[in-house]
Amino acid sequence: MYTNRKYYEPYVSPFDPCKPIRVKSYSTPPNLYLGFQPPGLEQFSPREALRAGTLWKVFYDPYEKNKEG
Numbered sequence: 001m002y003t004n005r006k007y008y009e010p011y012v013s014p015f016d017p018c019k020p021i022r023v024k025s026y027s028t029p030p031n032l033y034l035g036f037q038p039p040g041l042e043q044f045s046p047r048e049a050l051r052a053g054t055l056w057k058v059f060y061d062p063y064e065k066n067k068e069g
Contacts (some may be wrong), residue, residue, distance in 0.1 A: 004028055004061055030061050 014022040
């Protein structure tokens with residue numbers, strides 16, 4: 001199984017004047033985990049597809065605001 005959110009711990013310099021951010025995260029799109037588009041993928045209804053921005057449910061990636069920013 002995969003997750004769309006990845007986390008890492010950047011290097012923190014002892015000479016950095018700013019308060020360090022110990023853990024950072026980034027989002028990866030779902031299409032990275034699907035080598036090709038197989039036939040018969042589950043689809044949204046036309047109205048739901050317009051709202052989601054994609055026809056296929058496997059490619060839907062809701063926007064989540066970063067808690068850091």
